Amino acid sequence: MVPLPRARPKPVDLVYARPRPPETIAIAVAAADFGYRYAAVGELRCWSGFVATTGKDTALLDAIDRIRSEHGKHLRMRFLVNLPTTSPVWGRAHSIWWIERPDTADQHLFDAAVEQLRQAPPAPAAPLTVDLEPVTVATDGSVRGEHAGFAWLTCTAYYGMAGYRSVPKIVGKQPVLVAELLAIGDAVRELTRRHLSIVSDSQDAVAVVQRWKRGHDVMPIDYPAGGFLQAARQQIRAERDRIDVRWAPGHRGEPLNEGADTLARLASRYRRGDRDLDVGEYGRRAQGIAEGFAAEFRRTTPIFLPHRRSARDPHRRRDHPLTQQTTPD
Incomplete structure (x- = not known):
């Protein structure tokens, strides 16, 4: 007859591991x-x-x-x-x-x-020295109901884009103007230390930026006090001498403007969750759009001086939480 198994007593010196309290x-x-x-x-x-x-x-x-x-x-x-x-x-x-x-x-x-x-004392607004070559950049925004995007594209195929949630609590009562201004503000924030020639197809956005440069505090209707455009306004005011902004009619075949428009629409589609846009496809399309439209701009512009690329990857893709609420709550 096989003896029944019996449990062994636990060793008195055995201590089981416990996770460290967070x-x-x-x-x-x-x-x-x-x-x-x-x-x-x-x-x-x-x-x-x-x-x-x-x-x-x-x-x-x-x-x-x-x-x-x-x-x-x-x-x-x-x-x-x-x-x-x-x-x-x-x-x-x-x-x-x-x-x-x-x-x-x-x-x-x-x-x-x-x-x-x-x-804590607020960080002072100290503009950086302008010591890099000038650059032309087109900006645009896209609003699809509660899903929006903005983008900018330079003549050297360097670009920025982001999708975000566009509801009155976040952007106020002028969502299209906010998207256009977000694109301009993001380009100014990212493209430091160089003179910028900014082209926008929004006359309202150009007028607001011109007023910011003169020191006015104007904002889109009901835009929140803590939003990203508040910081953009301060930076544009502080760095006004390096920023030129002008209006150009949209959808007239101007390559940089069309490229920025296409990138902004792509960002809003990605934010909306379109099934044909996973992370990899989103990045590939954005890079192809930026390179194609920038190359067409260089080909069709009679006087074009080549610019140095940024030390960083010239093809930038972003989709961050403003961008997911972005801008800001």
Whole structure:
């Protein structure tokens, strides 16, 4: 007869591994010149800094990445943020870090982060030296109901584009004007240290930028106080001597204008979630559009001086959270 198996007693010196408790860190952000300031307060230490980005959601993700890089990406972290339920940031949690709203027990940390941010001096608006060759850039926006996009394209095929949610709470009552101004503001923010000849097919956007250059505070109707256009207005005012903006009629076959229009429509389609646009196809189409229209511009423009490409990849594709709310809430 086979004896029945018997359980062995647990060794008294055996201790099972337990996950290390996460560190709780509260983060607050506020719009500043050319980007966002952030302050973070944890149980052991504090952080603060500035990120040059276009939306509150992107600023929070950039701040989280900096804190994890400095504090240790292998550590478990619980970040407290104050964002609306619809923010795409809520879908960015990982196995060793995640995002929550502050509860009653954690409210003191979030209040401390807000206070630290309030007391921090604002970053001064200091225009960079203009020492690179001038560039021509066309800008455009595209609004498809609640889905919108903006884009800009230079004569050297360097481009920027982004899709975002366009609802009155985010953009106010003039969504088309906001999209056009976002394109101009993003081009000015990205194409630093050079004179810009900006071409837009929106007379209203050109008029607003001209008023910004003269120091006026005009904004699209009901545009939110913390939106990206507030920082764009300040930068355009501070760097007005390097910025020329003019109107050109749209859909008349001008290559750069048509290229910017096509990129903006592509960004709004990608934001809408069109099935034929996965991440790879989105990037391939954008690069092909930028190269094709810029080459046509160089071919058809009688007087064209070649420009140096940026040290970065001249083909830039972006789709970030303003861009997913972007701009900003």
